Amino acid sequence: MRNRSPSSWAATAICIAAVVHFALGFAIEFSVDEAHYALYAQHLAWSYFDHPPLVGWIQWPLVSLTSSEGIIRLIPELLWVISAYLVYQVTLEVHHVIQGRNAGYLSTALPSANVCGLIAVLSIIAAPLPHVLAIGLLPDTLLTPLSLGLLMMALRWIRKDSFSTADWMLTGLLLGLAGMSKYTAAFTTFALLAVLLVTPKKPWLSTFGFWFAAGxxxxxxxxxxxxxxxxxxxxxxxxxAHGGGSTWAWRRVGAFIGLQIACFGPLLLMGSFIFIKDCLRSQRAVLLALLSFFLIPFTIFATLSGGGSLPHWTTPAWFCLAPFAGIGLAKAWAIQQRLAIRLLLITQLMLCLLGFAFVLAGGISSAAIKSNPIADLYGWKLAGQKAAQLAQATKAEGIAVQNWTLGSRAAWYASPLPVFVLDQRKDQFDLWFGQLPVGASALLVGWSGMVFSPPVGGNWAFEHCEPLDRLEILRFGQVLSTFEFSLCRNWRDGSQAP
Incomplete structure (x- = not known):
């Protein structure tokens, strides 16, 4: 460490993680969400049923050239590298703000800004869940660097006497791109507004630049x-409706918070606690406003989790927290409180490596384990190819599945065949492929990881289904899952008597 600068160590750590992401990107097939957003790029539109369009638009150049998962995944890998770089840069800016405004109130001197930046980057690399978003492109993968960019603009607002027209222009562009990434970008907008409100001596509401940025x-x-x-x-x-979830329950909130700690690691929490304890001595309002880039979205998602939520939704918030956690951890390291930091860092990195190995091995399939989530990442390419062959041979109208999560991979790997989701819920597949025509035949694809009763008899069902073929997916000698293919005839959409 003494022979190299902290910035060079940070760059080395980011590059090592990026190489791992690159290798894994070629090793596994698309997840359900990745395939869904890659289909966005195949069916370009101004927007989509469940998300804004940027997650599809940004993939369009590569998707139009190749179907290779590894090549298409270069986009999320690059976005992760940019996010890690921005974590380092934001840490330097936060360090400058604290030293300029808080220096006389610190119990001990802060380590150098570069050391704080290095530890902030390491805390992100040691967080397990962000590696998933670094390999698979989700709207949150896009929102993360944009949120950090807005946090950087908030810090620039605090440090500068006034914003130039270029500053306002960049802020407006970042806000717009964030909104085109995910609707929850509104929470980041609230955080930026909080920073503007805690600096009343700087006029902004009456300036041309603010309204220019809004425009x-x-x-x-x-x-x-x-x-x-x-x-x-x-x-x-x-x-x-999706954010509201189901019936609200406190136990879901507790489970959500526990899952967040497991997914992002206690290292970030430890560093944030030390930062709040030791650095919020002066200019508390300004620093709390900056921390609201984490606090506002996390609080909202934790509240919504009582009805149900997904753990990766908070990823942009945790990245915005990392600079503050890095400063707190660097401060603890400087006063010889190193054992706990070492143990947490090594433990989290080992968990990440174990997770990578678990994914490459295909998970664990045994009678003692009810489901193998890793099985979802293998076999869909073969199943899509077989489904396309069978549909062509039987002259079926298209492929039918009984849940949209099965439809995404079927539509991607059996492209350009239409895929019909056999439910009465309107979704993106209805916009892409329409409804299955009355009286039509379709190739029904079933997967052992999500079993449904055959859609035969009654309303919203086929007259009969005939099994055609079966496909077992093997990984290192173990059966991960099974696909079943059936030809189903004479579809009824509920308007006909059974």
């Missing part, structure tokens, strides 16, 4: 607004 943001998100206007605002209605 730019509105122009950038206008395609998404236009599409929703044409489609009866279905995306907003879906997200409101």
């Amino acid at each position: 730019i943001a509105l122009i950038v998100i206008s395609p998404m607004l236009y599409w929703n206007w044409l489609n009866d605002w279905i995306s907003f209605k879906y997200q409101i």
Whole structure:
């Protein structure tokens, strides 16, 4: 460590993690969400049923050239590298703010800004869940560097006497791109507004630049607004219902918080606690406003988790917390409180490596384990190819599945065959492929990881289904899953008597 600068160590750590992401990107097939957003790129539109369009638009150049998962995954890998770099840069800015405004109130001197940046980067690399988003492109993968960019602009606002027109322009562009990435970018906008509000001596509401930035943001998100206007605002209605979840329960909130600690690691929490304890002595309002880039989205998601939520939704918030945690951890390291930091860092890195090995091995399949989540990452390419062959041989109208999560991989790997989801819930597949025509035949694809009763008899069902073939997916000698293919005839959509 003495022979190299902290910045060079940070760059080395980022490069090592990026190489691991690159290797894993070629080793596994698309997950359900990756395939869904890659289909966005195949069916370009102003927006989509469940998310804004940027996650599809950004993939379009590569998807139009190749179907290789490893090549397409270069996009999330690059976004992760940019996010890690921004964590380092934001840490330097936060360090400068603390030293300039808080120096007289610190119990001990802070380590150098570069050391704080290195530890902030290491705390992100040691967090297990962000590696998933570094390999698979999700809207949160996009929102993470954009949120860090807005946090950087907030720090620039605090440090500078006034914002230039270029600063406002960049802020508006970042806000617009964040809105085109995911609707929850609104939470980051609230955090930026909090920073503006705690600096009352700097006028902003009455300035041309602020309204110029707001205009730019509105122009950038206008395609998404236009599409929703044409489609009866279905995306907003879906997200409101999706965010509300099911019946609210405290136990879900507790499970969510426990899962967050497991997914992002206690190292970030430890560093944040030390930062709050030792660095919030002066200019507390300003630092709390900066911390709201984590606090606002995390609090909202934790509250919504009582009805149900997904752990990766908070990823941009944790990345925005990392610079503060890095400063706290560096401060603890400087005063010889190193054992706990070493243990947590090594433990989290070992868990990440164990997770990588678990994915490459295909998980564990045994009678003692009810489900193997890793099995979902293997076999869909073979199943899609076989489904396409069988559908062509039987002259079926397309492929049928009984849940949208099965439809994404079927549509990607059996492209350009239409895929029909056999439910009464409107979703993106209805916009892409329409409804299965009455009286039509379809190749039904079933997967052992999500078993349904055959859709035969009654309303919203086929007249009969005939089994055609079966495909076992093997990984290092163990059976991960099984696909079953059936030809189903004479579809009834509920308008006919059974």
